[in-house]
Amino acid sequence: MTNSTSTTTVGAESAPVRAGRREWTALGVLMLPLLLVSMDVSVLYFATPAISADLRPSGTQQLWIFDIYGFVLAGLLMTMGSLGDRVGRRRLLLTGAAAFGGASLLAAYADSAGTLIAARAILGIGGATLMPSTMALLRTMFTDPGQRAKAIGLWSGVMTGGIALGSVMSGVLVEHFWWGSVFLVNLPAMALLLVLGPILLPESKNPDPGRFDWPSVPLSMAAVLPVIYGLKEIPSEGWHPLYVVSVTVGLLFAALFVRRQRTAASPLIPPALLRGRGFTPALVLTLVSAFGMMGSAIFTTQYLQSVLGKSPLQAALWSLLPSVLIGVAGPVTGVLVARGVHRGHVVAAGFAVTATGYTALAFTGTDSLWLVLAAAGVLASGVVMVMSQLTDLAMSTAPVERAGSASSLLETATEFGGALGMAVLGSVGTAVYRHRMPSSAPAEARETLGGALADADRLPGRAGRSLLATAREAFTSGMHGAAIAGAVVLALAAVGAAVTLRSIRVGDDA
Structure with a gap:
């Protein structure tokens, strides 16, 4: 239709x-x-x-x-x-x-x-x-x-659940x-x-790939690895000059890589692939979706263990509960698209669902196990809705002979988005945590919740319990700040998806 x-x-x-x-x-x-x-x-x-x-x-x-x-x-x-x-x-x-x-x-x-x-x-x-x-x-x-679309929905669910x-x-x-x-x-x-x-x-x-562009291989690695490294270290170590330089160097090599792809006779990533209608929006929105997925994980895993006091195995078992919603999200999304709901509307709704999950995280206290699990489930369900449809859009846009290059670009965007989510939202949470911790607290406790837990164990009785309660409150406040920031980013992504995908169809879209 x-x-x-x-x-x-x-x-x-x-x-x-x-x-x-x-x-x-x-x-x-x-x-x-x-x-x-x-x-x-x-x-x-x-x-x-x-x-x-x-x-x-x-x-x-x-x-x-x-x-x-x-x-x-x-x-x-x-x-x-x-x-x-x-x-x-x-x-x-x-x-x-x-x-x-x-x-x-x-x-x-x-x-x-x-x-x-x-x-x-x-x-x-x-x-x-x-x-x-x-x-x-x-x-x-x-x-x-x-x-x-159904097959890619299953693929996305397995990837997220794994x-x-x-x-x-x-x-x-x-x-x-x-x-x-x-x-x-x-x-x-x-x-x-x-x-x-x-x-x-x-x-x-x-059938006609041309010569393999070997110089692009080290250029691609020099573009990806320093950026990923810097972004992954920033949440725990802060905006240290070493990590900022690492990201900057990676971006410079990325510019050289793009230039190589535009001038090489047989590039690793053909520029024509990015010009396919729908491919570049899908690539950018996939990055934002991964931002939302990994940006929350850095907080929910620490919350279960360090705020609620669960053991690592207990925390991991509890974290499986949101997977129930993930298992439902993929098939439901496929049914919606099959019944004629426009793909752009589904993607926008998925981002809105993810933003709702982040919003729920902003209302948690220091003893909100079920709210955190529900928020994580809603958030992850929105991510599966988005990723399954964006992957289908990108792969449908790409020529069959370039399917490998297209899928590798999507996976690379996912890696970048996840690292960026942890860096940005992790930094927001850390800044709020440090602001909320009193100046009288030990230096290590003012840096991270893990440091506060270690210091609390060394302090006697009431002093240790007081430091632990303060640190848990501060961490929860930091999670609130990161959740609000994440909700804003995902809400903007919902608007962006509705606008950029409104005139794009893939086969059976309405």
Whole structure:
């Protein structure tokens, strides 16, 4: 159906073929690597004490054990997406699965911190091949707009839920087995993918890709990694000159990367891809959506543990409850679009729902478990609504031969948005916390809630309890400030989505 406003159809395909049982089964197989790659972001949360006791890493080594996976993953996404378009997405996916499985085995039996860091780096390389390849193959298998929207909704839900599931699984496994078991769970899934992938997944690639632009590879990494690094450090360390310089250097390399893409004969990211009607708005709004998703997580996880006093495993188990709403949001969104609701309206509503979740966080007290969980569920549901539709819009706009490059750009925007959300909202919360803490409090307690908890343990009786209560109040006030800022950003994004997407249709949109 159509509506009275002028519309532009993007990414239309002639005579789309409806997917059958084979394609849906293949989608289930593709969900395995996606789930594991997203879980590996948080799978070390509860394994860290056991790893520290066994491998005795230095402070720097412990940071690299955590961070190297995400850095390598973010830095190589664009390279691997473009490579998949050239050598074949299925081939790259299976190669990445083999690397991911081998690195998981190496990590599980690592006998030194250096070996574990190297294994985590290889896991990041494997993850960078798996994520854009799964989305590109999904674009190839599901040509019917309605079916593709449902498939991408499932993809978005699995991606969002995997991060929460990773921390819980690590807690359960470490409680019953040794720390290496958190990596061994990857092996059966990767083995299944290697067996079923060649049977169920079609091969697809760009028939005329041109020469691979090798100079763009280091430029892309030099653009992404310093920015991600700086933004991730700012919430905990503040606006230190080192991190500001890091972000600035990354942005300078980003400018060089863009210039290279405009002048190279066969660029890594073709400029024409960004000129596709609907692709750039989807890319920008995806970044804002990731801003909202990760900007809240930095507060809700600390609130459950440091304000309510839950153990890490208890906090992780409680944090699974919002996933119930996440599981409902994706299918409901798909039904709305299938029944003719304009995609722009759905995306705008998703941002409004996310803003509502942030608004609810602004009304929490120091004993508001259920309100925080409800707010987190509403917030995450809005994110799934937005991301599923923006991903479908971007992938429908992109030519099939550039599906790998398109998906890698979306994933990179997600990484940037998440880091930016933690940096900006984390800084707002920290500023409010420090303002609310009395000058008479110990210096460490005035910096962070964790420092206040440590100082409270060292103080006698009433003094310790008073400091702890003050710090928890200050942290909750900081969360209120960040929540208000987040609500404003997401409300503006809702207006922006309604305006920029109002004249764009993808196949079945109203």
